Amino acid sequence: MTSIHELEAEPFELEPEANDELEPESYDELELDELEYDELETTARPVARTPLPWGKPVRLADGVVQRTHPKLGWVWSVPRAKLPSTLRELQEEIVDRAGRTPPPDERVVVKDTTAIPYRWICRIELNFGPDPTTPGSDIVTHGTGLLISPRHVLTAGHCLHFDFPGAAGRALRAARIVPGYNCLTKTGEPLGAARGTRFQPHARWRDHRDDGFDYGLITLGAAIGDSTPKALGGKKLGYWGSPTDGAGTRINPTTADLTNFPIHTAGYPGDFCCMRPTAAAPCPRERRGTAQFRAFARVTDPAPAAAPRLIFYDADSMGGQSGSPVWYVYKELRNVIAVHSGPAFPFDAAQRGRANCGVRITEDVMTQVRAWMRD
Numbered sequence: 001m002t003s004i005h006e007l008e009a010e011p012f013e014l015e016p017e018a019n020d021e022l023e024p025e026s027y028d029e030l031e032l033d034e035l036e037y038d039e040l041e042t043t044a045r046p047v048a049r050t051p052l053p054w055g056k057p058v059r060l061a062d063g064v065v066q067r068t069h070p071k072l073g074w075v076w077s078v079p080r081a082k083l084p085s086t087l088r089e090l091q092e093e094i095v096d097r098a099g100r101t102p103p104p105d106e107r108v109v110v111k112d113t114t115a116i117p118y119r120w121i122c123r124i125e126l127n128f129g130p131d132p133t134t135p136g137s138d139i140v141t142h143g144t145g146l147l148i149s150p151r152h153v154l155t156a157g158h159c160l161h162f163d164f165p166g167a168a169g170r171a172l173r174a175a176r177i178v179p180g181y182n183c184l185t186k187t188g189e190p191l192g193a194a195r196g197t198r199f200q201p202h203a204r205w206r207d208h209r210d211d212g213f214d215y216g217l218i219t220l221g222a223a224i225g226d227s228t229p230k231a232l233g234g235k236k237l238g239y240w241g242s243p244t245d246g247a248g249t250r251i252n253p254t255t256a257d258l259t260n261f262p263i264h265t266a267g268y269p270g271d272f273c274c275m276r277p278t279a280a281a282p283c284p285r286e287r288r289g290t291a292q293f294r295a296f297a298r299v300t301d302p303a304p305a306a307a308p309r310l311i312f313y314d315a316d317s318m319g320g321q322s323g324s325p326v327w328y329v330y331k332e333l334r335n336v337i338a339v340h341s342g343p344a345f346p347f348d349a350a351q352r353g354r355a356n357c358g359v360r361i362t363e364d365v366m367t368q369v370r371a372w373m374r375d
Contacts, residue, residue: 052346054067054068054165055067055068057077057133057165063079064076064077064078064079064137064285065077065131065133065134065137067165075139075140075141075164076139076140076141076285077131077133077134077137077138077139077140078137078138078140078285079136079137105316106295106296106297106316107269107293107294107295107316107317108293108294108295109272109275109291109292109293110182110266110291110292110293110294111184113180113181113182113190113191113292114180114190114191114229114231114232116247116249117240117247117249117327117334118180118266118292118294119179119180119191119232119237119238120146120147120148120179120180120237120238120239120240120249121144121145121146121147121179121180121266121267121292121324121325122144122145122146122147122153122177122178122179122180122181123142123144123177123178123181123268123289123290123292124142124143124144124145124153124155124159124175124176124177124178124196124218124323125140125142125175125176125177125178126140126141126142126143126159126172126174126175127139127140127172127173127174127175128140128141128162128164128167128170128171128172128173129170129173129174131164131166131167132166132167133165133166133167138173139164139167139170142268142270142288142289142320143155143156143159143268143320143321143322143323144267144268144320144321144322144323144324144340145159145177145218145323146240146323146324146325146336146339147179147224147225147237147239147240148239148240148241148251148369149225149239149241149373150223150224150225150226150239151194151219151220151221151222151223151224151225152217152218152219152220152372152373153177153196153217153218153220154215154216154217154323154325154339154369155215155216155217155218155322155323155339156214156215156216156322156323156339156340156341156359157201157202157205157206157213157214157215157216158201158205158214158322158341159172159216159322159323160172160199160200160201160216160218161199161201161205161206161216163209169206171199171206172196172199174195174196175195175196175199175218176193176194176195176196177193177194177195177196177218177220177224178191178192178193179191179192179193179224179237180292181268181290181292182290182291182292183274183275183287183290183291184274184275184291188290190229190231191224191227191229191231191232191237192224192227192229192237193224194220194221194222194224195220195221195222196218196219196220196221197219197220197221198218198219199216199217199218199219200216200217200218200219200372200375201215201216202214202215202216202368211307211309211310211341211346211347211359212307212308212309212310212359213309213359214339214341214359215339215359215365217369217372217373219372219373224237225237225238225239225242225245240325240336248332248333248334249327249333249334249335249336250333250334250335250336251335251336251361251366252335253337253360253361253362253363253365253366254335254337257302258299258302258311258328258337259299259300259301259302260298260299260300261298261299261302261328262296262297262298262328262329263296263297263298263299263313263315263326263327263328263337264294264295264296264297264315264326264327264328264329264334265294265295265297265313265315265317265321265324265325265326265327265340266292266293266294266295266324266325267292267293267317267320267321267322267323267324267340268289268290268291268292268293268320268321269289269293269317269318269319269320269321270288270289270318270319270320271318271319271320272288272289272290272291272293273287273288274287274290274291275291288320289320293321295315295316295317296315297313297314297315297316298313298314299311299312299313300312300313300314300354300355301355302360303360304344304347304348304357306347306348307347307348307357309359309360309362310338310341310344310347310357310358310359310360311326311337311338311357311358311359311360312344312348312351312355312356312357313326313338313355313356313357313358314354314355314356315356317340317342317356319342321340322340322341322342323339323340324339324340325338325339325340326338326339326340326358336361337360337361338358338359338360338361339358339359339361340356340357340358341356341357341358341359342356342357343355343356343357344356344357
């Protein structure tokens with residue numbers, strides 16, 4: 001049985017790539033470890049939000065049909081004959097242009113994805129199966145997730161179950177998970193890859209599209225966290241929260257007032273063709289969302305009235321980053337506080353162009369995740 005461990009604060013050495021995450025601010029006034037989230041009513045009605053429509057389908061020169069959606073983003077209907085067995089052409093999700101990140105864009109590329117903590121942030125290639133609107137094609141996209149055990153990845157619920165044109169309530173059919181994917185390396189997979197064997201979105205997302213429960217878990221067919229990649233010099237890959245190989249990372253709920261608190265996020269945005277913005281020139285599908293980007297920002301609302309299970313923050317992000325971890329650094333410990341979902345404006349129109357949001361990590365979220373891991 002695999003479980004998530006709550007770590008005690010222990011000193012550790014930060015790798016060079018990670019040093020820039022420690023901000024010169026003092027958090028001593030926050031007694032984070034002594035606080036717990038109040039229990040949330042899990043039977044509450046879903047929060048009201050503005051409907052998010054699909055864009056018009058566009059047929060590309062190679063016969064692939066491309067659509068956009070504010071939640072999932074760029075989604076393709078790819079002829080099955082063009083899908084390699086490795087699923088490397090499965091692509092992305094992206095926010096619509098009305099909700100896109102306004103300038104200045106403060107995202108920074110992670111050039112060394114083997115560094116802590118970026119090695120545990122995964123690019124997830126997703127295949128939702130046959131597209132009824134385009135016979136002979138599969139619906140493909142990509143997302144982001146976090147390796148939280150040797151064989152479990154935490155991600156957004158809409159990466160596992162979503163509504164497509166002509167295919168409402170479509171469950172994920174296949175996934176390929178690549179920790180630390182990096183288009184700058186020879187294969188893009190310096191730390192290996194694994195296939196998903198079980199996909200578990202929260203029932204309230206799956207059945208009711210309740211955005212407060214837009215999270216889920218992928219079980220891998222192999223314990224990739226126990227592997228010893230050559231890129232790490234034979235050291236174990238580990239996972240976020242590992243008591244032995246997690247380097248001070250953890251997933252502990254907190255009720256501290258995080259308003260204006262510095263946070264970090266990282267994932268695989270679909271508006272970059274490796275490191276080049278896709279707006280600069282056409283980009284092949286297989287190159288979109290293949291570079292990991294990180295962003296530093298602040299919490300704007302830790303418990304918005306319109307969506308109390310979510311947290312709003314002004315971190316720059318783009319489609320493809322759904323499922324990315326959102327964390328803060330406190331006393332040289334990195335603690336995940338949310339699973340990135342997407343733009344905040346569907347819940348509060350005043351947030352358009354100002355904030356993104358994620359599902360808060362609470363005690364009931366962790367209870368559910370541990371239950372899935374035990375199954």
